Amino acid sequence: MEKTINIKVKVWRQAGPKAKGAFVTYDLKNISTDSSFLEMLDVLNEQLVANRQEPIAFDHDCREGICGMCSLYINGHPHGPDSAVTTCQLHMRKFKDGETITVEPWRSHAFPVIKDLVVDRRAYDKIMQAGGYVSVNTGGVPDANAIPISKVAADEAMDAASCIGCGACAAACKNGSAMLFVAAKVSQLALLPQGKVEAARRAKAMLGKMDELGFGNCTNTGACAAECPKSVSLAHIARLNREFICAKLGD
Amino acid sequence: MAKIEELLNGDIITAKIPEGPLAEKWTNYKAHQKLVNPANKRRLDVIVVGTGLAGASAAASLGEMGFNVLNFCIQDSPRRAHSIAAQGGVNAAKNYQNDGDSVYRLFYDTIKGGDYRAREANVYRLAEVSNAIIDQCVAQGVPFAREYGGLLDNRSFGGAQVSRTFYAKGQTGQQLLLGAYSALSRQVQKGSVKLYTRYEMLDVVIIDGRARGIIARNLVTGAVERFAAHAVVIGTGGYGNAFFLSTNAMASNGSAALQCYKKGAWFANPCFAQIHPTCIPVHGTFQSKLTLMSESLRNDGRIWVPKKKEDAEAIRAGKKKPTEIPDEDRDFYLERRYPAFGNLVPRDVASRAAKERCDAGFGVNPTGLAVYLDFKYAIERLGRDAVEARYGNLFQMYEKIVDDNPYETPMMIFPAIHYTMGGIWVDYELQTSIPGLFAIGEANFSDHGANRLGASALMQGLADGYFVLPYTIQNYLSDQIQVPRFSTDAPEFVAAEKEINDKIDRLMKIQGKRSVDSIHRELGLVMWDFVGMGRTAEGLKTGLARIQEIRKVFWSDVFIPGNKNDFNVELEKALRLADFIEIGELMARDALNREESCGGHFREEFQTPEGEALRQDDKFSYVSCWEFQGEGKEPKMYKEPLDYEFVVRQTRNYKA
Numbered sequence: 001m002e003k004t005i006n007i008k009v010k011v012w013r014q015a016g017p018k019a020k021g022a023f024v025t026y027d028l029k030n031i032s033t034d035s036s037f038l039e040m041l042d043v044l045n046e047q048l049v050a051n052r053q054e055p056i057a058f059d060h061d062c063r064e065g066i067c068g069m070c071s072l073y074i075n076g077h078p079h080g081p082d083s084a085v086t087t088c089q090l091h092m093r094k095f096k097d098g099e100t101i102t103v104e105p106w107r108s109h110a111f112p113v114i115k116d117l118v119v120d121r122r123a124y125d126k127i128m129q130a131g132g133y134v135s136v137n138t139g140g141v142p143d144a145n146a147i148p149i150s151k152v153a154a155d156e157a158m159d160a161a162s163c164i165g166c167g168a169c170a171a172a173c174k175n176g177s178a179m180l181f182v183a184a185k186v187s188q189l190a191l192l193p194q195g196k197v198e199a200a201r202r203a204k205a206m207l208g209k210m211d212e213l214g215f216g217n218c219t220n221t222g223a224c225a226a227e228c229p230k231s232v233s234l235a236h237i238a239r240l241n242r243e244f245i246c247a248k249l250g251d
Numbered sequence: 252m253a254k255i256e257e258l259l260n261g262d263i264i265t266a267k268i269p270e271g272p273l274a275e276k277w278t279n280y281k282a283h284q285k286l287v288n289p290a291n292k293r294r295l296d297v298i299v300v301g302t303g304l305a306g307a308s309a310a311a312s313l314g315e316m317g318f319n320v321l322n323f324c325i326q327d328s329p330r331r332a333h334s335i336a337a338q339g340g341v342n343a344a345k346n347y348q349n350d351g352d353s354v355y356r357l358f359y360d361t362i363k364g365g366d367y368r369a370r371e372a373n374v375y376r377l378a379e380v381s382n383a384i385i386d387q388c389v390a391q392g393v394p395f396a397r398e399y400g401g402l403l404d405n406r407s408f409g410g411a412q413v414s415r416t417f418y419a420k421g422q423t424g425q426q427l428l429l430g431a432y433s434a435l436s437r438q439v440q441k442g443s444v445k446l447y448t449r450y451e452m453l454d455v456v457i458i459d460g461r462a463r464g465i466i467a468r469n470l471v472t473g474a475v476e477r478f479a480a481h482a483v484v485i486g487t488g489g490y491g492n493a494f495f496l497s498t499n500a501m502a503s504n505g506s507a508a509l510q511c512y513k514k515g516a517w518f519a520n521p522c523f524a525q526i527h528p529t530c531i532p533v534h535g536t537f538q539s540k541l542t543l544m545s546e547s548l549r550n551d552g553r554i555w556v557p558k559k560k561e562d563a564e565a566i567r568a569g570k571k572k573p574t575e576i577p578d579e580d581r582d583f584y585l586e587r588r589y590p591a592f593g594n595l596v597p598r599d600v601a602s603r604a605a606k607e608r609c610d611a612g613f614g615v616n617p618t619g620l621a622v623y624l625d626f627k628y629a630i631e632r633l634g635r636d637a638v639e640a641r642y643g644n645l646f647q648m649y650e651k652i653v654d655d656n657p658y659e660t661p662m663m664i665f666p667a668i669h670y671t672m673g674g675i676w677v678d679y680e681l682q683t684s685i686p687g688l689f690a691i692g693e694a695n696f697s698d699h700g701a702n703r704l705g706a707s708a709l710m711q712g713l714a715d716g717y718f719v720l721p722y723t724i725q726n727y728l729s730d731q732i733q734v735p736r737f738s739t740d741a742p743e744f745v746a747a748e749k750e751i752n753d754k755i756d757r758l759m760k761i762q763g764k765r766s767v768d769s770i771h772r773e774l775g776l777v778m779w780d781f782v783g784m785g786r787t788a789e790g791l792k793t794g795l796a797r798i799q800e801i802r803k804v805f806w807s808d809v810f811i812p813g814n815k816n817d818f819n820v821e822l823e824k825a826l827r828l829a830d831f832i833e834i835g836e837l838m839a840r841d842a843l844n845r846e847e848s849c850g851g852h853f854r855e856e857f858q859t860p861e862g863e864a865l866r867q868d869d870k871f872s873y874v875s876c877w878e879f880q881g882e883g884k885e886p887k888m889y890k891e892p893l894d895y896e897f898v899v900r901q902t903r904n905y906k907a
Contacts, residue, residue: 002535016817016818032535032537034534034535034654035535035537035538036539036652038539039537039538039539040537042537042539042768043537046766046768046769048812049766049810049812049821050766052810052812053812054812054813055812055820055821057818057820059327060501061326061331061333061500061501061502062331062333062335062336062500062501063500063501063539063540063542064336064540064542064543064648065648065651066335066336066422066424066425067326067330067331067332067333067335067336067500068328068330068331069326069327069331082651084647085651089648089651089652091651091652091654093654114471114818115817115818118818120327121327121328122327122328122448124328125328125329125330125436125439125446125448128432128433128436129436129437129439129440130440132433132436133391133392133433133434133436133437134390134391134392134433135437136387136390136391136434137312137315138308138311138312138315138387138434138717138718138721139383139387139717139718141386141387141389141390142386142390143386144345144385144386144388144389144395144403145345145347145402145403147389148400148401148402149397149401150397150401151397151398151399151401154394154395154396154397155394155397157392157394158394158396158419158420158426161393161394161419161426161429162420162422162425164425165328165330188392188394189392192392192394194389194390194391194392195392
């Protein structure tokens with residue numbers, strides 16, 4: 001029942017942040033089409049270790065598509081050719097026997113390479129720290145049902161909040177913009193009464209931080225939403241723009 | 252008040268349960284605990300290790316209060332902690348559905364669900380603060396599911412007869428963690444929390460009997476660094492990855508807990524591990540992890556295997572499809588055995604029932620280790636759209652992994668290791684047996700007894716982090732205000748760092764022939780076969796002997812490529828595996844000691860004629876607290892008696 005394929009994997013290898021990198025091609029035989037892309041890399045790494053070589057460093061953790069840790073550019077697409085999945089949920093049945101698969105780290109100026117396929121994404125944390133929250137302390141808050149929220153708004157906020165912070169949007173963008181990431185948080189909180197109070201300040205602070213960290217600007221090409229593993233919609237960028245303009249007009 | 256049965260160097264360590272009626276204990280505690288005044292708070296440093304629900308909520312809350320917090324995270328961002336993967340929901344006793352829920356009922360369900368092996372006072376406090384968690388999360392902007400009227404929606408979950416579970420699609424853990432991460436980010440911005448990402452704690456530093464800091468490795472540079480503080484909080488999750496294949500994330504590990512144990516903190520009930528009934532079955536030797544399908548699927552899915560062995564055999568051989576088996580030839584074994592709870596029995600009961608059917612030859616995938624979870628009936632009853640609205644993202648996930656459409660053919664599921672109820676022993680204040688060392692969330696043992704109910708892990712992680720630890724730690728810190736900041740040049744820090752560096756050097760020098768994963772996989776198989784769902788004295792003894800052999804292989808034949816002063820994933824994994832081997836041994840030892848069946852711990856020698864777990868309350872109504880005695884020596888066990896003052900212990904019955 002199990003199908004297997006033979007493939008070549010062309011991987012970016014880079015010893016450290018300042019080292020010169022290069023592609024190295026590896027042969028892999030009898031890869032089960034039921035295995036995930038990362039399990040294929042596990043097999044490759046076991047092979048490298050057996051040959052007393054250093055395995056390929058790549059980020060991964062939950063392996064169920066939710067932590068946002070995995071971050072591979074596969075055949076020119078963040079998270080590979082399948083739609084609406086993270087790299088860990090991409091399966092080898094999406095590839096053909098004999099295919100050469102190209103694997104690169106995230107392409108983004110703001111996410112520098114640490115080693116091989118691992119990049120530094122702390123820039124996203126810094127954007128969050130600039131304002132991605134409702135300023136409430138623990139305790140002393142009203143009953144959860146004190147403020148009714150329409151189901152439509154709550155559902156839309158949930159869609160925005162499904163962002164996993166993986167960085168695919170910025171990596172896919174020709175401008176290297178983090179707009180979809182920023183929009184997801186700004187939009188989620190602007191849709192809810194709890195977040196509305198600080199909406200103007202939040203939009204300005206998060207966008208300001210995004211610019212400061214060297215992310216590019218948005219020209220609405222839509223690559224981010226097309227590559228987003230959680231299908232976060234471009235409509236959230238529209239809402240972010242509206243929030244930002246309102247905030248600026250209020251200044 | 253429960254006292255540990257034996258004494259340690261003459262000191263009596265007690266669980267410090269406050270006096271008074273159950274419902275007043277926490278209120279009384281808070282009324283009389285010592286506080287730290289605002290000016291002193293900023294002179295006190297607290298290390299919090301871990302940024303999951305417990306760690307992030309604790310770090311954020313302590314930062315808000317004015318303490319100076321150092322927060323460590325193994326991933327590149329706090330938002331990646333494995334709490335994020337929890338799907339189903341979070342329990343609270345709000346009784347918004349008017350179905351008879353109350354703090355007492357949530358307490359009672361949790362105590363009963365834990366098979367009467369948890370502390371009454373801890374569990375009552377958990378139920379008591381559960382409502383505040385929901386309030387807090389809503390205030391943070393967590394987008395819980397709502398009804399059309401704008402109020403919060405609830406769903407039911409295994410082991411309960413009320414609908415008390417709050418949820419955000421199938422991504423509740425994600426949304427709660429992002430709420431805590433937001434609160435944490437706010438404190439980082441304010442400067443009250445300093446974040447250390449891609450750092451892994453390798454040791455806890457003890458000075459004059461108190462926890463005063465940690466040794467952590469910078470995973471990017473490989474540097475081993477020292478950090479000092481007035482108190483250390485461990486929120487590093489569970490140790491389920493001792494089984495290699497589990498629903499835990501790849502980096503989830505038990506090392507921080509085990510290092511605390513080696514420095515004198517007791518490890519409590521290590522054998523209590525939860526096997527979750529609804530995971531995608533194992534399908535190949537290349538497999539790296541098991542994926543959980545939310546327990547909420549059991550609300551509408553019906554679990555079955557064929558009634559006739561020949562049907563099961565035909566399905567296994569690929570000659571028959573499940574859809575070809577008529578209803579009368581399907582054995583809905585949970586509904587048959589447990590009419591009152593049906594498919595919603597607690598996890599341990601559901602897992603064992605699946606194992607029993609598969610062992611009897613009714614399993615349905617090529618390995619014979621799977622049962623069906625069928626949505627045909629829900630689709631007939633509710634329509635496909637309603638099923639899609641409830642479970643769409645889970646169905647999509649299943650289809651991506653298995654390449655099979657669960658709307659048309661039943662899902663296949665099988666139990667897998669999911670959560671560890673055991674962990675670092677803590678008293679009522681969440682303080683370990685080492686003063687100044689605290690443990691929160693899954694890392695401690697405190698609230699779930701021998702089995703955890705669904706949607707209670709999120710509740711406990713956030714209860715500990717937001718509403719319990721920030722109070723109880725002050726009772727400790729209040730007499731530390733005169734203690735100046737420690738220098739990391741203290742001899743204890745130097746010695747701890749040297750010990751870690753020596754261990755790393757020793758590992759790097761082995762240069763054997765085995766990869767870390769190949770040894771870990773071997774350990775996992777031994778754990779599953781001998782320390783898994785059905786345990787026997789003989790099997791556990793075999794397991795212990797096999798673990799010893801694996802330890803020898805590891806320390807003589809492991810191969811770690813690369814350099815220690817570098818980003819070195821194989822070295823990270825090796826350090827964790829060294830500890831998993833110790834944990835595996837401790838689990839087997841504890842399981843061997845506990846000659847009864849309770850919750851997730853099933854000793855085949857102790858079962859009723861119907862195959863249900865048989866507790867031995869007269870002999871084993873205690874927490875086993877293991878104390879490290881040195882490398883190669885047998886650990887010593889203390890017993891903390893579990894006195895039930897308020898609840899009458901019964902045999903768990905989900906039949907009627």
